[in-house]
Amino acid sequence: MKFLGTQAYIAPEDLTIAVNAAVTLERPLLVKGEPGTGKTELARQVAAGLDLPMIEWHVKSTTRAQQGLYEYDAVSRLRDSQLGEEKVHDVGNYIRRGKLWEAFTAGEKVVLLIDEIDKADIEFPNDLLQELDRMEFHVYETGETIRAEVRPIVIITSNNEKELPDAFLRRCFFHYIQFPDMETMRKIVEVHHPGIKDALLTTALTQFYELREQAGLKKKPSTSEVLDWLKLLLAEDMSAEDLKAGGANALPKLHGALLKNEQDVHLFERLAFMARRQR
Incomplete structure (x- = not known):
């Protein structure tokens, strides 16, 4: 499995080397560069070039790391219990799967894009350290552990708006996209x-x-x-x-x-x- 660029995306040699190194190491590829230099598009073209499905998680200033794993809808469960709904007895009916859950349980290798990670709170990268490193997380409400059946190719983009924690950087393969000559x-x-x-x-x-x-x-x-x-x-x-x-x-x-x-x-x-x- 080797990325060589696509007809729609001119990838310099150093960029293809970075992508393939991250794939080989099975580590997230952290891509930085000026806005508009094709960081997000890179993930889409890696998926196209390797013929893999793609899952996109676009981070906003209000995004929490937990949302990438799952969310428990306690309000809906309370409302259903008041209405006497039968499904209230299965807590799994109120678990909303996040993008990491989707990628981990896809059953095949996928490309997972975590886009503009620097938009979120400074603790956001730290909150994903173990999950991205071990490719698993625990669902406390159901007691189950969600583990990646096949490790996804994770591509993380940053516009350098915030410094990312050293512990997070250690777990990534880094590449800065130079502005094209x-x-x-x-x-x-x-x-x-x-x-x-x-x-x-x-x-x-x-x-x-x-x-x-x-x-x-x-x-x-x-x-x-x-x-x-x-x-x-x-x-x-x-x-x-x-x-x-x-x-x-x-x-x-x-x-x-x-x-x-x-x-x-x-x-x-x-x-x-x-x-x-x-x-």
Whole structure:
């Protein structure tokens, strides 16, 4: 079982090595990188590339680790007992299975995505240490132990919003997705926009990387944003000459796809103004 990338996902060699190392070690793969660099999509493509089912657990700020295991609906049981329901005698009727329970009892190898783990409370990773390490947990209400029949491939993503505990990091294989260089980005664009004219792509990517490297930028545009921008340029039937028309220091055409806050827009407006004054 080896991941080599897919037709829809350009995976650099170091990333495929990381995925396959985590699979071999049977440890969770912790993936970090800028937002929009394809961390979540990686899990989906690993599942597609290895022809495995996928289970997704998207973490929010209010998510608790227990929800990934199971939840006991005591309120429903109390209500049913008041109504004289027969099912109230079986506590299992009020156990709601979480995503880890699903992955552990799937009966086959699956890819389990725990997406944006850093959104949750700082104790969230610690609360999953033993479960992810031993691939089992205890259900106190029923007295049963849920154990992984086949160990899932666990991929955990983080946007680095919070530091993760050392004890959690020790149990993971870590990989940081570097932002693609221009040559890799050309391959990514070709997957999403096949047949794009070379002159347009060269000019657009040159402007994009110059924009990313601008000092003082609050939020650098990501891979997903350059793909959206190129989609708009193609929809408007723009040429390389159209992109160059504004000059080197002007805001890029349709810049709303790339710049996502007023501070960055004002930065480029000031640069354009200063460039005009120096002429």
